[in-house]
Amino acid sequence: MSRRRIAAFAVFATLITTVIVVAKPAAVNAANVDVRVPTDPNEILEKSQGQPARRKGRAAAPTVDEAVSLAQAEIDAGRASGDPRALGRAKAALGAHWDDPAAPASVVLLRATILQSLHEFERADAELTGLLARSPENDQARLTLATIRTVRADYKYAEAECPKLGDALSAAVCLGNAWSLTGRSAAAEVKVGEALGTLGQGGAPRTRAEIVWAISSLGEYAERQGARDRAEAYYRKALQVSPSDPYVLRAYADLLLDLGRPAEVLPLLALYTEQDALLLRVVVAKKRLGQTGAVTVARELAERFAAVRLRGDRAHLREESWYEREIVGDAARALTLAQENWAVQREPADARVFLEAARAKGDLAATAPVRALLAETHLEDPTLLALARSTP
């Protein structure tokens, strides 16, 4: 090639490169590349939930009772499906009653339930404390408050108040949870087992949710005693009663992972991956099985975490910590998340992610608050204790 040709070629190449670099964003309108305009009017975009209930009833302002039953229906639906949108809709259904300091007990209870689900434990606690000061006989408030305090590792309230509950099964599980978390899981298992045994013997009729709550609690008590076979039997029984219960699915999946049976987690959760906590278990199982699909699913989960973080929610910290440690491999970030989570909730599962993250990072000093709580409560959970001993 002659020198002139080379020079001309160089000029062209530079020009083209410059233009491609400068023009790229405008040329494809990069900001909107994901937007599509379907050509087929029959293309199905999304499932519908039917005609909105609120629009039908918009003509007249709902009474307190109507608002409460609408909100309760949203909460029940959300609990069954694990869909957090239900909470916001329940809150909206309460309308002005949400901010009414003189609202009736039914409204206060719902407010506390919603706040608890949002992990706003202090505000929920305040609502219930206020309600119980006004009407000390309100058992639902007592039970909910005992549950919140137990989650926050304050077991004295449950020990004192659960026995006062009029309903025997609720009283047994309420107390059993506190016992099991303070080194008395065997006694808890006996107590709740007895209360369940009286079912159908002239006792009060039970909702499915109550039975599942009791049986899955038995599973946890058994796990803490190191009786994993018995725990598995309880979880399976609970799933027979309610096959899609998000709480039981999670507990059973965790047990299977601990038992080194990740392959069984996949069919168990296959239908429920819309819930982030359950998708995490799927990702972990796939990774432990060495499945190639793990990467794709992990990316999907990361997108979901990012979306939740973008909106400013902090309800996922426990799951995110596990994800960062086992899937991403960032122990430092996992520990930070576990510490932030520990400030909000202190159940054994929270202790577990904390200890695992600290061990991965090799940071013994960080585990002091968890060790202190384990020592103070005499929690029996062998997995947790072994982890505490071996950290780091």
Added chain:
Amino acid sequence: MKRTLHVVALLLAALAFFAPRLAHAHKASDSYLTLTPHGDTVDVRWDIALRDMDAALGLDESGDGHITWGELQAARAMLTEWAFAGLALSVDAGACKVLTGDAELGTTTHSDGAYATLLARATCPGDATRLTVKYTLLFDVDRLHRGVVRVKGGADDTIFVLQDSAREHTFEGVAKASPLHFVREGIGHIWSGIDHLAFLFALLFPAVFRRQPDGKWAPVPRLRDAAVDVLRIVSAFTVAHSITLGLASFGYVSLPSRLVEATIAASVVLAAVNNLRPLFREQRWGVAFILGLVHGFGFSSALADLGASRDTLLATLVSFNVGVEVGQLSLVALFLPLAFLARNTQAYRRVVLQAGSAAVALVGAVWVVERAVGLKFLPF
């Protein structure tokens, strides 16, 4: 914007086919609002979950448990009105006005399912350097709903999340649209404006030939000859459209856009037919100049669509024009060397010059009819 949407839709449909997804996440309700200020206008993109729209408005007209694209489209006016009733934008000089009538509707996907995307433009009484967003959408249906608002401005990219308890936020120091932005828009206008492309190619196809006295084409011996010819044509075109672009932008001349668009289409036909049957002989740069005058009016309506601020019109005009030039020259730079190398082949002469010009002429002719009578036959 619409044209880009169509192209992108095809690409994404192809992608979606190969990428199966999991069940959509269960997530609390969010909408994603992206605001891109240019001077005193703001481009609005708003992604709202179909599930949320359905809960608020009821989208399943057929009652079959599904929301289809047809149902969404049918509800377009209603949901545009509903959505923008939940959003107020203002600048220091006063409230902005969203042109809801021109809003475009599309669909996209976020982690928790399908969303409707509204693309609209707001005009403000002054530059949007301080932009206040007041957000009230959906709080009556879902009090945990949040509006994730992103303001783009040059290099800055700020996100603020609005919620029931904090419904308003002022974005400070939103960068003024930089001249570079309009340069990019100018380049993009050439590259994505298929009629300008067709016209340019019609002029470029024969650039590596010389017309013989008998009307036949002969290859040029040197690349420089072709380059000089093209440079002359492109410069004439540029000078001409700069004149009319300036006149139209400053409001001295105004022509009905249907006439302008139809004449641009006619210019495409003319340029293409000239390659097949000599109409103008060696005066091709003169023709480019006359046709450039027409294209300038077309550019001015594109520029008006971009919403240039009145205070900075001259700078905007220059930037946009530079962009148009760069866009044109880049095409020349891409095309000319290839054409020069291929000029002696039968393939170039038959396929590119003859068939290519004929195709461009045909398409241009359809455009003339479409634009003159206001009908649409071609998908582009």
